[in-house]
Amino acid sequence: MISDMPNNKASVYDDYDITDIIGEGTFSSVTLATHKRTKEKYAIKIIDKACINNSQRREMVDWEISILRRCNHPNIVEFYEVFESDEDICLVLEWVPNGDLFDRIVKEGVFTEEESRQTMMSIFSAVEYLHDRSLVHRDLKPENILVGSGGVKLADFGLSKYYEEAVGMESACGTPAYSAPEINNNQVYRKGVDMWSCGCILYFILFGKPPFYDNDEQKIYDLVSQGRWTFPKNSSEVSDDVKDMIRGLLEHDPSKRFTVKTAMAHRWITQTDSSPMPSPFIQSTPTSSTQTTPRAITLSNNGSSVKLRISNSSAPIPIKKQSLLRSSLNSSIEAFRGPLTPPFSSLEEGS
Missing domain, CATH: 3.30.200.20 (Phosphorylase Kinase; domain 1)
Known part of the structure; x- marks a missing residue:
């Protein structure tokens, strides 16, 4: 009780x-x-x-x-x-025993497109619940999404807030690599910031890195503020529908960005596939039908490097320092505070 x-x-x-x-x-x-x-x-x-x-x-x-x-x-x-x-x-x-979405991708590799669709359906459902109640999460990212046996669960509501649509919010908060450009540009923002974060999450679970990544934190701010991103070279392996979904979520203009209801009605979400697919939450080793040739990306941070596998394979991911990778995918703020403490927030918090 x-x-x-x-x-x-x-x-x-x-x-x-x-x-x-x-x-x-x-x-x-x-x-x-x-x-x-x-x-x-x-x-x-x-x-x-x-x-x-x-x-x-x-x-x-x-x-x-x-x-x-x-x-x-x-x-x-x-x-x-x-x-x-x-x-x-x-x-x-x-207690959600399977850890967070970031660790799931790091340990097991990126999701298939169908696994990504299942994941985003759960995230969109939770975000719709919040938005229908005038709540905004404001710090959606893989580290704040826990992997349960039947789906994912949103966590860490330290920056969540009730708000009025007519008024909006102004406080600078969130994690730079996943924050919407209107936050970085010190503009009034609304619940669309959560949808931008959803686009970053979908990109991450498909391609193994966020759309806005750089060793220099200021460069991340600049990329996000300008909305400068591209699909990686291996994006030819995913459908045009999921690409359209990512474009809609990462729309720089918040008035044109997908709402949660638009996203849930998108053809990539509503499509049906009669063939059984492995669940990304229940089994950690993909079936032979979904295994692909291992590929890897290498991310560097202050002269050190970490390697993240971006294929579905049962082999362990070669990682020198998982905490370094976690911080490099977010920001130096994350490296300082750790993933479980209250996220960055301006001292002028009040909106």
Whole structure:
């Protein structure tokens, strides 16, 4: 049962056995825990209050709790209760055992087009749920999408916000490689920023890298601000329909960009295929019919290099430093704060 208020009387350790740290960031850690009575497994996000010692950061945490409490959708991570002590705030969340979408691509290779379609259907469904309730996520990216046994689940609502369509929002927030140009250009923006992020995610799971990538963070800002991107050389292997979907999502003009309802009605989503396809969520090794000749791309960062396989193969991905790859695909801000802490947000937050 979900608690309406923080549980200030009991400690989270009274009800849960915390066993493993499954992720760490600058401000928080995510742990695996087992409920002592029911023996059910949960994920507990432990936020160090010493690190959220200003009103803006505390407000972000309160917003995340408030929004998660109100969300009830199969493709949004479920929130159960919150404990607060003098030292920390503990959010008890649904445990999704297969990690995030970024790690799934890094470890197993890019998705087939059909697997990508299944993934985006789940993401679009969750985004539609949010947008219908005047909610914007504002930090959609592979690291904030968890891979469940039956589909993906949106997580990390620290920057999510209720908004008025007539007013819009102005705060600079998000992760540069996935943020819409109107955010980078300091313009008033609306829920279309989530659709831009969806386009970046679709590009990433198909091609193994985001459409806007550079070692120089300022260069990423410039590329996004100008909307400068191209399909990679191997894009001839995907259909014209999925390319049209990506173009619609990465439309520089937000008034012309696909809405979530337009995307869900697009022919790439609504097409039917009678042949059975392997699920990207249940089995990690593709069937022989979907295996392809291994290919790789190499990304460099400050003189070091990492290699990411971009084919469907059961062989492990040759990676020197997975954390380096994760940061190079996002920004130096990500490298500094870690993937599980509140994303970059301007100090003028208030919209």
